[in-house]
Amino acid sequence: MKFVDEALITVHAGKGGNGICSFRREKYVEYGGPNGGDGGHGGSVYLEADRAYNTLADFRFVSKYLAEDGEKGQTRNCTGKCGDDLVLKVPQGTVVIDVETEETLGELVKDGERLLVAQGGFRGLGNVRFKSSLNRAPRQCTNGTPGEVRKLKLELKVLADVGLLGYPNAGKSTLIRAISAAKPKVANYPFTTMHPNLGVVRVGVSQSFVVADIPGLIEGAAEGAGLGLRFLRHVARTRLLWHVVDVNPVDDDPVDAARAIVAELEKYSPELAARERWLVLNKTDLLPEDQQKEWIAHILEGLGWQGPVFEISALDGVGTQALVGKTMQYIEEMEEAKTATSALENPVGGEFEQAEPIS
Template identity: 65%
Template sequence: MKFVDEATIRVQAGNGGHGCLSFRREKYVPKGGPDGGDGGDGGSVYLEADTALNTLVDYRFQRSYKAQSGEGGAGRNCSGSKGEDLVLQVPVGTTVVDMDTNEVLGDLTRPGERLKVAQGGFHGLGNTRFKSSVNRAPRQTTNGTPGEVRNLRLELKVLADVGLLGLPNAGKSTFIRSVSAARPKVANYPFTTLVPNLGVVSVQAHQSFVVADIPGLIEGAAEGAGLGIRFLKHLVRTRLLLHLVDVAPYDGSSPVDSVRSIVGELRKFSETLAGRERWLVFNKVDMLPEDQREAVCQAIVDELGWDGPVFRISALSGEGTKPLCQAVMRWIETRAEEEAENPELAEQEAAMRRQMDEEARQQIDAIKAARRAERENDDDFDDDDDDGVEVVYAPE
């Protein structure tokens, strides 16, 4: 199934049914009076989080949805039936944004959570409602109100406790295969990972956390190089970032430059996300001689001026992965206990996530706008080439 993490849809709630204009006419009842019933309310549109879904691909094919309208009233004081509500299933972790106002309508982060995105129209009143002592035969009715119409943008961000950062081929997918049951594709070429992958890491009985592996970044990703930074938004919901560093790159590049380039792209995407708790994880240490491992890793730490946690692992062989996972589990549990005891910390965490969401949305929208402008201003096309192929002539 294709992974789609963003979709735009149009939802329309049902219209309210009109009130009825009717009078009672029966044999032997000379003064029947009004008996027009009210209309029915229109159905509303809801979004509901469903754990069985992990992509928004269904909303790429059908983009318009309408709830049922309420029926009109009838004689004999019969009210119209209410329109059925329309419930659309979305993956857990979906953010709903009103495209016309850029207002965030809600965030579906719990299974079964439901959000009303379009209010159904209210019913009209029949002429019975207007009967009074001075108006015995009212001819007034009201029409039902139209249902709410909204253009929505659905943004899916995977729910994970830990996010993996790093260059392509830093070993992120190998790490998630080593510590969980997830089986992302692993190959010896850049950009093997094209979509985010999730893995559940079980440390011991009743202790586990979720780790997210996103496609690798390269320098210039904020300007669209490589796969760009679109998938960085999936790290917004994580609590901890593990920055995997290849200490023995096959191309001889500097691990220090690699770390700095990733941090630079992270800051361009979101300053708040760049300030998130981040640990350095030196991967592929088994590629170094044992007597040089400590010296090489310490040299990288010294050159970076890093004072945070540092771990040395080999994702392929599993060396050092168990102590790392145990440390992550302890950190997550400690953080959860602190937030439970101090509501202010929980509110700060929620505010930080909202800020990261906003910064991520602004950055991605800016990149999209820049790309659209670039395509509109592109004058490199040759009108004489009907097949659209650019012909480059070699100099003689």
């Protein structure tokens, strides 16, 4: 299925059912009276995150969604049936924006998380509700209110532990093919990757992490050049960035290419630019052995790089295991630190209570 990360939809919540005006007229009943019931509430519209979905493609074919209306009230004080709620399944990482107000209604990150996007109309009241000691035979009833109508923009930010950055043809797709079961398109020309690819990297029996490969960035991506602006948001939720650099490009200097990527990150999001980033020097097999160390030292010196560096050949798989192992270790350490922080902020049981003496 084609990857789609944006969609516009219109949601209509159900209308509330009308109340009715009715009176008892039964044989052998000495005193009649009002018995018109209330209508039913209209159905609401919810969005729910589901891990089984990974694209918004379904919303491109159907863009209008209507919840069920509530039924009108019945005689004998019977309430009309409420309309069924409409639950739309979306991928984890979906951001919901109201098009008219440009307000972000919420983000659905966890599997099963649900967001109310259109409230159903409220029921109308039957005439039995207006009965009083002064008004024994009320003839008024109310109509149900209409449900909310909203035009929504859905944006998908893929959920991944690691995001790949780099110029076109840096070898990002080859890398994700080498370390996971994902099979993105690989070819000897720029912009082979036209949409994000997710790959699950399995390190052990119960150890794995997700890598997101996005289309290559070029200078000016933050202003809309190339495909970068549209897909930069897909690395916004990643914990770690792999900056993949082609050490032997045909035209560009790898130092200039790497600096351009950092500049685009800073323009797009300073917070994202400050995130943990590792330098992955790819295609080292193309360098002569006697020049390899000298050229890599030139790249690191030109960048003033102080962080972790990995020298790999994604095509041959050389150095990829060390990269994967260190990444898994880093993610596990982050999880442990997060758990410890959560335990300190929310201690189980709170303060100790003094026990009452046993009599």
